[in-house]
Every structure is written in structure tokens, then in C-alpha cells.
């Protein structure tokens with residue numbers, strides 16, 4: 505553009521070019537004749553045009569140099585969007601609004617669908633900072649609508665309304681909208697999961713936000729761990745709080761992700777369970793293992809003796825030593841209702857329950873030796889169960905050891921021998937967590953940090969995934 509402006513200056517008619525070259529000497533003549541007056545008028549126009557041309561050249565040159573020599577900014581989704589649409593108007597709006605942009609991530613989890621609306625601010629040539637998050641969750645999860653796809657749209661639309669209120673209208677069309685599904689959809693037959701995703705895509709495409717072809721997908725488990733980890737770098741004040749490991753216990757799957765210190769960990773880890781990502785000019789090589797079917801709700805079903813997606817036969821019921829003796833009820837999981845029952849009184853609950861749990865977990869988990877030497881944050885149902893058992897504050901979180909979970913499990917199970925209490929699953933859940941952590945390689949003395957929010961941001965893979973998505977739009981542009 506700069507060059508074409510220079511060319512256009514030199515393409516001026518010879519008379520005008522000459523006028524521009526001799527401008528300074530032409531103002532102190534006496535009275536003028538007709539021809540001279542005509543020439544002066546022409547000169548005045550050309551003078552203005554020349555000044556305008558010079559100013560434009562300088563402005564364009566400065567912009568050109570800045571663009572090429574300055575470090576490439578992390579382009580807000582907005583700029584990437586404008587470029588990919590070739591929309592000049594959008595681009596203008598973006599270049600003035602580059603410092604604030606939004607990203608919307610739907611987490612279609614097995615037990616619920618959640619919207620995360622992230623607001624980022626970016627100083628020129630700096631990495632964007634997360635400045636605010638709006639979060640809303642709905643139950644049940646998307647997978648619950650596998651046989652009634654039309655109904656699945658209602659919740660998605662409701663959550664989109666939250667996004668419309670939160671994101672300024674002029675930024676809607678620059679704000680990427682993405683949904684990633686986890687274990688609930690992974691556990692569904694492929695065709696049913698696909699229909700649900702298509703329905704969501706249809707709704708997204710009709711929304712005013714920016715949607716690309718890959719806006720809805722099922723995330724694989726290793727990715728889930730990686731994005732959770734990546735998110736820990738993106739929270740406000742991130743640099744001082746880079747965690748070493750993270751454990752996420754969802755409803756359908758559970759993840760362990762950490763940054764190994766020992767080379768042997770990556771060398772001996774099963775294939776497909778290591779991943780690496782780039783952040784702030786550094787490559788992080790992670791161990792990330794996701795276990796489908798070992799999320800808390802799926803584990804309950806397996807401990808009870810049921811099979812995912814398979815209803816019980818007429819008159820059948822699931823009897824478990826992990827439920828209060830004499831307890832009888834119905835339990836719904838993944839849209840199937842199971843009849844469940846506790847055993848007869850007399851057996852010590854914790855001992856018989858732990859035998860069942862140990863059998864269920866037998867040889868299902870890969871033990872990474874190094875984990876006992878690292879610091880871990882633990883989330884999701886680890887947090888919910890600890891709070892329910894009174895081990896941590898429901899709002900503030902806290903710190904716990906594997907041994908604390910075991911003591912709580914023994915206590916709750918013992919109490920249940922006498923009275924079922926408010927949550928008939930608590931003995932089972934705490935026993936499961938106690939065993940799962942040990943199967944993963946943690947000794948009873950291992951301490952964990954439990955946090956639901958860090959700096960007012962939900963601890964979830966959604967933040968890392970949004971960052972990653974926006975970054976990929978940025979890469980597309982360059």
C-alpha cells in the first residue's frame with residue numbers, strides 16, 4: 505500500500521508535479537493576469553493535494569513499519585475473525601478494540617452443561633490477560649437427551665442468552681463460540697452423540713457469535729487434561745502459581761495430568777498418554793491419562809454391578825455392600841433408572857465396600873511412580889465429596905491427604921451401619937476416592953490442594969481450551 509501511494513504521487517500530471525516542486529517560490533508576484541490566476545488556482549489545489557499525500561504517506565509508512573517490526577500481537581479472536589471473513593468494516597472496529605475481547609466455551613460434561621464467558625484484556629505486544637469470567641451451569645448433561653435431540657437445544661439457547669447479555673453487542677460477531685463435550689458423549693453410541701452435536705451446531709450457527717466449522721466436538725481425554733493444565737497458566741497472576749499436577753474426577757471420566765520431573769516417567773508412560781504444548785515460548789511435556797468409565801457416576805454403576813447403557817431386566821435390582829443396610833431406592837444414571845438396594849445388616853460396611861471397590865479398580869489404572877513426589881491440585885467430585893463429608897469448607901476449599909479421605913470413608917460407612925444419613929452414596933464415593941488415589945500411585949500421606957475457583961475463575965479445562973482456540977485462530981491468520 506505504501507508503495508502504491510508513492511507510485512500514485514509520481515503518476516500526478518506533469519504540471520501538478522512541477523507545481524509541487526516549485527511551490528515555495530510562487531507566492532511573491534505582482535498583479536496577475538487571467539492565465540496566471542488560473543495557474544495559481546491549480547497550484548492551490550495541487551498544494552493541498554501534495555500536503556495530504558505526504559501526510560498519508562507518513563501515516564501509512566509508520567503503520568507499515570510498526571506492523572512489520574513490532575512483535576506479532578496475540579491477535580484477539582476479533583482480529584482473526586475479521587481477517588478470515590475479509591470484512592473491512594470489521595477490521596476497522598477490531599484495530600481500535602484490540603485490547604478487549606471475549607471467548608465463549610460450552611463444557612458439555614456428563615452431568616451438566618456449563619457456559620464459560622471469558623473476557624480478556626491485552627496491552628499492545630503483551631499476552632492477553634483474563635480479566636473476568638461469567639459462569640452458568642445447567643443439569644442434566646447433553647447426553648441425557650440422546651433420545652430426544654430436539655429437547656437438547658432448550659438449555660443451549662438459555663445459556664446463549666447469558667452470553668448475549670454479557671458480551672457487548674458490537675463484539676458478538678467477533679466472539680468465538682465453541683462447545684466441547686467430554687465423557688457423557690464419549691460413552692454414547694457414535695451416531696447418537698453426532699446427532700446431539702449437529703443440533704448444537706445448528707443453534708450456534710443461528711446465533712450472532714463467531715462460529716467456525718469445528719465449533720462443536722467431543723474432546724479426547726488427554727486433551728481434557730492438557731487444557732485443564734494450560735488453563736492454570738492463564739488465570740490472573742498466573743506466573744507464580746504454576747501447579748505441578750492436577751486430578752479431575754468427573755461423572756464419566758477421570759484425568760491425571762502432571763509435568764514430570766523424571767525423564768523415566770515420559771519414557772515409560774503408555775503410548776498416547778503424553779502430550780506437549782507451547783505456552784509463553786516454552787514447550788511443556790505432560791503426562792496426561794484419562795480413564796473413561798472411572799468418573800464418579802460411572803464408577804458408582806460399576807461398583808453396583810451395572811453396565812453402562814444397559815437397563816436392568818424385569819424385577820432385577822443392584823445390591824451393594826457400599827449402600828446403607830436395608831436401604832432401597834431408585835437411582836438414575838445416563839437416563840436409565842436402576843433399582844438399588846443395600847445388603848442385610850451385620851457386615852462391617854467399610855471393609856465389604858472396600859473389597860468391592862478394589863475388585864472394580866483391579867488393573868484398570870496405570871501407576872506413575874513419580875506422582876508421590878509432586879504437588880497436586882484436585883478438582884470436581886474430589887472437591888464435592890470432600891465438602892459433603894465436611895473435610896473442607898464448601899466455598900473456600902482447603903488441603904487434604906489420602907489418609908483424610910480414608911478416615912472420612914471409614915467414619916461415614918460406620919455411621920451408615922446405624923443410619924442411612926442424607927447421602928446414601930457417601931460411603932461408596934469416599935471409599936472409591938480413597939482407593940482410586942492409591943491406585944494412581946499416591947501414598948496415604950500425600951497432600952492435595954482443593955480449589956473450586958482460583959482468582960474467581962472456575963478451575964476447569966474450559967479456560968485452557970478457550971485460550972488454545974483463540975490462539976489457533978491467531979495462527980490461521982498469520
Ligand SMILES: O=c1[nH]cnc2c1ncn2[C@@H]1O[C@H](COP(=O)(O)OP(=O)(O)O)[C@@H](O)[C@H]1O
Nearest residue numbers: 613614615686687754755756757884885962964
Ligand atoms: O466449571 C466447573 N467448575 C467447577 N466444577 C466443575 C466444573 N465443571 C464440572 N465441574 C464438576 O465436575 C463434576 C462433574 O463432572 P462432569 O459432568 O464434567 O463429568 P465429565 O467430566 O466426566 O464429563 C462435578 O463435581 C462438577 O461440580
Ligand SMILES: [Ca+2]
Nearest residue numbers: 613686754755
Ligand atoms: Ca468435566
